[in-house]
Amino acid sequence: MSDRIVYLNGQFVPESEARVSIFDSALMYGDMAFEMTRTFGHKPFRLREHLDRLYGSLRLLEIDCGLSIDEMEKLTRETLERNIPTEADDMDWQIMHDVSRGPLPLYSSAFAAGVQPTVSINCWPLITHTGGFANNYRTGVEIMIPAQQTIPAHLLDLKAKTRSRVHYRMAELQGQRAGGRWPVLLDPDGFLAEGPGWNIFLVRDGVIFTPEPRNVLNGVSRNATIEFAEIPGIEVRETNLGRYEALTADEIFCTATTYSIVHATSFEGQTVGDGQPGPVFQELLNTWKDQVGVDFVTQAFDYAPRVAEWQKNDAKRTAQP
Numbered sequence: 001m002s003d004r005i006v007y008l009n010g011q012f013v014p015e016s017e018a019r020v021s022i023f024d025s026a027l028m029y030g031d032m033a034f035e036m037t038r039t040f041g042h043k044p045f046r047l048r049e050h051l052d053r054l055y056g057s058l059r060l061l062e063i064d065c066g067l068s069i070d071e072m073e074k075l076t077r078e079t080l081e082r083n084i085p086t087e088a089d090d091m092d093w094q095i096m097h098d099v100s101r102g103p104l105p106l107y108s109s110a111f112a113a114g115v116q117p118t119v120s121i122n123c124w125p126l127i128t129h130t131g132g133f134a135n136n137y138r139t140g141v142e143i144m145i146p147a148q149q150t151i152p153a154h155l156l157d158l159k160a161k162t163r164s165r166v167h168y169r170m171a172e173l174q175g176q177r178a179g180g181r182w183p184v185l186l187d188p189d190g191f192l193a194e195g196p197g198w199n200i201f202l203v204r205d206g207v208i209f210t211p212e213p214r215n216v217l218n219g220v221s222r223n224a225t226i227e228f229a230e231i232p233g234i235e236v237r238e239t240n241l242g243r244y245e246a247l248t249a250d251e252i253f254c255t256a257t258t259y260s261i262v263h264a265t266s267f268e269g270q271t272v273g274d275g276q277p278g279p280v281f282q283e284l285l286n287t288w289k290d291q292v293g294v295d296f297v298t299q300a301f302d303y304a305p306r307v308a309e310w311q312k313n314d315a316k317r318t319a320q321p
Ligand SMILES: Cc1ncc(COP(=O)(O)O)c(C=O)c1O
Pocket: 036, 168, 194, 195, 196, 197, 198, 199, 216, 217, 218, 219, 220, 221, 222, 255, 256, 257, 258
């Protein structure tokens, strides 16, 4: 059994015993909100910002999870503290919050204690995420526009981070079929929105551009990037951006919680700039590392050769009764 501990509905339980009902509204409708936070040097990065977004998502979904945001923060820190000793000291963590409306009332007779929202907080070592990702820091990523478009905010507001994400999944599948490219979804007006798990930035003549925070998840890493750009004095503009702006950009990069920031080498099959990480990206990458206090690129390359062994050991631990 893995030693990891999960918070689930008022209790700390071993990860292998954390179960959600097949009657849960999450399974029935994707009716739930979630958050993914990471640690740098064991410290959660912008946890309160993630929790603010979680509580905003819950508000939109009209789910009362039964915990105040302060209680959620305390439980999150406690869950992390319980898990940190289960791994080597250099291991950073993913922290996942999953909150659903709970089992559908129709099936309430199957729940002796009554139905309540399902609240879980789990921690997973980042080795499999960033170790598997490391090479992208070297090669950059290739971006394409998939057939799948995004859902505009007036139909379903994507500022809420919910598990109703089939459109993102379709875009990912289309990207995979196109040779492992990263899909950036367009909104119905043809403007760039976001990737299935990341926000996009373009650079032109030393100025950073990113889509308005309208038909996109307002990424915590997106916000951090906008703030960090102020440190070396790089201007950032939030505006409508189309295929043309991307094709004529000097640099393109993506941001997300696990890997923070990565550069793109091509857009729709055409090389971005000279295909190398550009000066604005380099500056921001260094600022990111300074601000979070961890060289997460070196860390990812350090994890990379250990992933297979770690997975083997984890599978062994999980298989033990
Ligand atoms: C659709 C979408 N856009 C953007 C992001 C990036 O957000 P963050 O920087 O908070 O990880 C995510 C993260 O999961 C996402 O799912």
